[in-house]
Amino acid sequence: MTDITTSLPDAQPERVRLPPSRGSRKTRMAAWLFVAPAFIAYAAFVLAPLCMSIYYSLLRWDGIGEAQFYGLSNYVTVLTDSDLLQIIGNAFQLVLYFTLIPVLLGLAVAAAIRSHMAGRFGTITRTVLFLPQVIPLVAAGIAWSWMFASTGLVNQTLKAIGLSSWARGWLGDFVWALPAVGIIGAWVLLGLCTMLLVTGITKIDPSLYEAARLDGARPWHEFRYITLPGLRQEIGVCITVTVIAALASFDIVYISTQGGPGITTTVPGLEIYRLAFAHRQVGLASALAIVLMVLVLISIAPVQWFTRDKK
Amino acid sequence: MSGLTLRSVRKNYGDVPVIKGVDLDIAHGEFVVFVGPSGCGKSTLLRMIAGLEDITSGEVSIGDRVVNEIEPRDRGVAMVFQSYALYPHMSVYDNVGFGLKLAGTPKAVRDAKIRDAAKVLQMEHLLDRRPAQLSGGQRQRVAIGRAIVREPDVFLFDEPLSNLDAALRGDMRMELARLHNDLGATMIYVTHDQIEAMTLADKIVVLDGGVVQQVGSPLELYNNPANLFVAGFIGSPKMNLLELTSRPEGNVSSAELSAGLALNRGALAGTSLTLGLRPHDLRVAPNGPLNGQVRLVERLGNETILRVSLADTTEITAVLPGQDEFAIGQTVAFDFKPSSALVFDENGRRLPSPG
Numbered sequence: 001m002t003d004i005t006t007s008l009p010d011a012q013p014e015r016v017r018l019p020p021s022r023g024s025r026k027t028r029m030a031a032w033l034f035v036a037p038a039f040i041a042y043a044a045f046v047l048a049p050l051c052m053s054i055y056y057s058l059l060r061w062d063g064i065g066e067a068q069f070y071g072l073s074n075y076v077t078v079l080t081d082s083d084l085l086q087i088i089g090n091a092f093q094l095v096l097y098f099t100l101i102p103v104l105l106g107l108a109v110a111a112a113i114r115s116h117m118a119g120r121f122g123t124i125t126r127t128v129l130f131l132p133q134v135i136p137l138v139a140a141g142i143a144w145s146w147m148f149a150s151t152g153l154v155n156q157t158l159k160a161i162g163l164s165s166w167a168r169g170w171l172g173d174f175v176w177a178l179p180a181v182g183i184i185g186a187w188v189l190l191g192l193c194t195m196l197l198v199t200g201i202t203k204i205d206p207s208l209y210e211a212a213r214l215d216g217a218r219p220w221h222e223f224r225y226i227t228l229p230g231l232r233q234e235i236g237v238c239i240t241v242t243v244i245a246a247l248a249s250f251d252i253v254y255i256s257t258q259g260g261p262g263i264t265t266t267v268p269g270l271e272i273y274r275l276a277f278a279h280r281q282v283g284l285a286s287a288l289a290i291v292l293m294v295l296v297l298i299s300i301a302p303v304q305w306f307t308r309d310k311k
Numbered sequence: 312m313s314g315l316t317l318r319s320v321r322k323n324y325g326d327v328p329v330i331k332g333v334d335l336d337i338a339h340g341e342f343v344v345f346v347g348p349s350g351c352g353k354s355t356l357l358r359m360i361a362g363l364e365d366i367t368s369g370e371v372s373i374g375d376r377v378v379n380e381i382e383p384r385d386r387g388v389a390m391v392f393q394s395y396a397l398y399p400h401m402s403v404y405d406n407v408g409f410g411l412k413l414a415g416t417p418k419a420v421r422d423a424k425i426r427d428a429a430k431v432l433q434m435e436h437l438l439d440r441r442p443a444q445l446s447g448g449q450r451q452r453v454a455i456g457r458a459i460v461r462e463p464d465v466f467l468f469d470e471p472l473s474n475l476d477a478a479l480r481g482d483m484r485m486e487l488a489r490l491h492n493d494l495g496a497t498m499i500y501v502t503h504d505q506i507e508a509m510t511l512a513d514k515i516v517v518l519d520g521g522v523v524q525q526v527g528s529p530l531e532l533y534n535n536p537a538n539l540f541v542a543g544f545i546g547s548p549k550m551n552l553l554e555l556t557s558r559p560e561g562n563v564s565s566a567e568l569s570a571g572l573a574l575n576r577g578a579l580a581g582t583s584l585t586l587g588l589r590p591h592d593l594r595v596a597p598n599g600p601l602n603g604q605v606r607l608v609e610r611l612g613n614e615t616i617l618r619v620s621l622a623d624t625t626e627i628t629a630v631l632p633g634q635d636e637f638a639i640g641q642t643v644a645f646d647f648k649p650s651s652a653l654v655f656d657e658n659g660r661r662l663p664s665p666g
């Protein structure tokens with residue numbers, strides 16, 4: 001670029017410009033060298049598999065034998081098959097639990113312990129709430145399966161408080177299995193969200209709250225006009241992480257219900273795994289994976305836009 | 312009419328007393344400045360008036376209402392914070408109008424008030440901006456505007472100018488004085504800047520260690536400090552404080568000084584006293600009782616500040632009019648009018664001036 005401007009005809013008045021940096025080519029080389037390791041890793045582990053998936057999604061292939069070009073038929077199947085649509089719908093229902101509960105509860109906790117932040121109460125609350133994040137998902141899933149079992153803690157509690165008619169095998173119930181899975185996910189993600197939101201709230205200038213009190217703000221106003229806007233970034237991160245966790249969920253479902261009963265708790269992640277490795281429909285699995293990716297991107301984009309700092 | 316009264320107001324944080332019994336009367340429309348060293352409790356006292364800290368004991372009244380148990384929003388006070396505390400996500404317009412909006416003021420009235428305040432503070436062109444897009448001085452204006460629109464009985468300022476540079480601070484100081492004139496409201500202002508205190512105040516309250524040391528007009532405090540602390544705190548450069556009896560015989564003999572001050576008489580003889588001399592009251596006099604070597608010369612043009620170390624190594628400051636030449640290391644002697652000297656007893660209390 002530099003060369004072009006300097007070799008313009010004389011009509012162009014000579015501008016004072018910095019001397020071309022001595023090793024500009026060398027510098028650029030160095031820059032590329034620094035970027036290279038990360039880029040190579042990214043290409044090898046993200047871009048290449050992505051391209052492969054797109055390619056596979058256009059095939060009819062059992063993963064071993066001859067592959068057959070199949071056009072967009074796999075996509076048509078994904079978008080028309082009622083089971084697959086229900087499975088995608090399940091993922092979106094999980095968003096309600098995985099995102100809404102942790103973000104709302106996290107906000108409530110953060111707002112509640114804002115004034116006690118320095119105290120021991122705040123620290124204990126944060127630790128307790130973050131604990132699920134430390135427990136391996138598999139262990140958490142198993143523990144919750146026990147709690148939701150027909151003789152598990154949940155039913156025992158219900159019976160103890162005289163609601164035995166509500167007791168049921170939660171994870172085997174056609175209506176309640178999905179919400180139960182959602183609760184497990186919410187419990188796991190609550191720690192992360194609370195952590196982020198509590199940390200975020202400590203960054204808000206406390207004198208803003210004092211100014212608001214003098215301006216006549218009630219607690220609700222403080223929350224609405226100071227806490228909420230002040231936490232916009234953190235809320236954005238929470239929503240992004242939890243929406244992805246819901247749409248791309250696999251482990252929690254696999255451990256707790258394995259998608260049952262029927263397909264009431266089957267999610268795309270689980271179905272992709274089954275299609276590819278159990279039913280040997282690599283093409284369809286790949287198409288579902290690509291659709292899932294697009295859905296995640298579409299769901300995340302508005303969040304990103306909304307939480308960006310508008311100047 | 313909204314004066315303000317504090318009656319034996321105390322504040323403890325846990326077991327630590329921070330405000331140790333403050334009594335204060337502030338008349339309606341007065342501009343009162345709290346000064347004192349860092350940590351003396353100025354902000355705490357102000358925040359207790361605002362209702363942001365609760366009162367351990369004692370009584371705060373605004374107008375004729377005891378406000379101890381009244382919410383900040385209902386006290387009729389507005390506060391300007393050192394950090395401005397502007398709501399970062401609102402425009403200047405909304406920042407200024409926030410209190411009115413919460414109070415349910417009709418939109419048209421609110422708009423008129425916001426625009427009035429903006430006009431008073433010359434910030435009409437800033438109304439659409441966000442706080443992040445403003446300079447420090449502009450933010451300060453917005454913070455003041457937010458206080459004005461609520462038409463409070465009492466304005467509270469906690470070091471509002473300390474984040475501004477010297478020139479802007481000067482401008483804003485004048486604007487605050489003008490604002491006080493125009494609004495005629497009671498204002499309480501915390502600062503540790505002497506010049507702000509001296510220029511703005513109708514009444515200065517000097518605090519130290521949570522105790523009021525003295526209350527009075529700026530000149531009263533300057534001319535008649537009640538104790539050593541106030542004497543040392545008010546006035547710039549600081550007052551020279553010389554201890555008399557602990558002084559060994561030397562170039563500055565206590566005998567000579569006290570003779571000049573007629574202190575050797577009566578009950579005071581032999582007790583340990585502190586002599587306070589304003590740097591401006593020292594005059595060069597070849598045979599003066601204070602003499603020593605020049606250590607530092609600062610020429611300000613209209614006056615010359617000398618730092619002189621006496622024979623016993625105590626240093627004093629003298630401010631001399633004009634531009635006389637002094638060399639470092641040169642010997643110089645001063646005298647002073649006995650009537651300008653202040654004398655304090657061993658507990659730091661002021662004694663009647665000698666001479």
Ligand SMILES: Nc1ncnc2c1ncn2[C@@H]1O[C@H](COP(=O)(O)OP(=O)(O)OP(=O)(O)O)[C@@H](O)[C@H]1O
Pocket residue numbers: 324329347348349350351352353354355356503
């Ligand atoms: N929340 C608190 N808990 C315990 N002690 C406190 C608290 N807030 C203030 N203090 C103490 O109270 C004293 C007075 O504090 P204050 O903020 O009123 O001082 P200040 O005069 O405003 O000082 P500065 O000029 O530095 O602002 C200080 O010694 C401080 O350590």
Ligand SMILES: [Mg+2]
Pocket residue numbers: 353354355469
């Ligand atoms: Mg302070």
